[in-house]
């Protein structure tokens with residue numbers, strides 16, 4: 001499903017390249033996200049593994065984002081992913097500059113501009129307040145601040161480092177008031193989500209708290225209580 005925006009507050013689930021989110025398990029997880037979003041009346045978006053993007057985007061009615069795109073126009077490139085191809089796959093948008101897949105600032109600028117022309121949403125990941133402020137100048141749809149040291153730690157950024165969340169919201173909105181500001185790293189339960197929202201965030205970006213959970217549906221149901 002392509003779309004021009006996502007509802008907030010939102011939980012964006014990046015399933016990364018975990019074994020638990022490959023193939024059939026990734027498909028089932030996307031269906032769980034759709035089911036929880038529908039039944040609980042909340043906003044959930046998912047970033048499937050790249051090779052599953054088209055299949056999952058055509059099977060669920062929640063927004064699907066690519067995990068990464070390359071700063072390239074369609075053409076003679078091998079093994080790269082273009083914005084045009086993720087749009088054809090049915091994606092609503094893409095993550096950009098994830099901590100595990102960094103890009104140069106010129107490439108981020110290219111992707112944000114081209115995505116906007118293609119009606120695709122960009123969620124640009126940043127590592128601190130200053131980088132968030134700088135990226136806001138590019139006017140992406142969304143900025144997700146994630147301190148790298150807390151990623152996958154189970155220690156929620158909204159609790160361990162509340163200032164990076166509130167300050168990022170303040171500084172980003174001062175530059176570009178329409179920007180949807182998310183925070184991520186270590187978010188695992190509803191309390192972590194609530195803390196993020198109370199700090200002014202429009203939602204959270206997370207991965208391991210759901211993907212690695214014994215019961216992924218229960219983890220998600222807990223998370224959405226914080227929205």
Ligand code: G3P
Pocket residue numbers: 014098099146150151152153154184185186187205206207208209
């Ligand atoms: O993309 C979300 C991510 O980097 C945060 O990961 O496992 O700490 O929720 P995690």
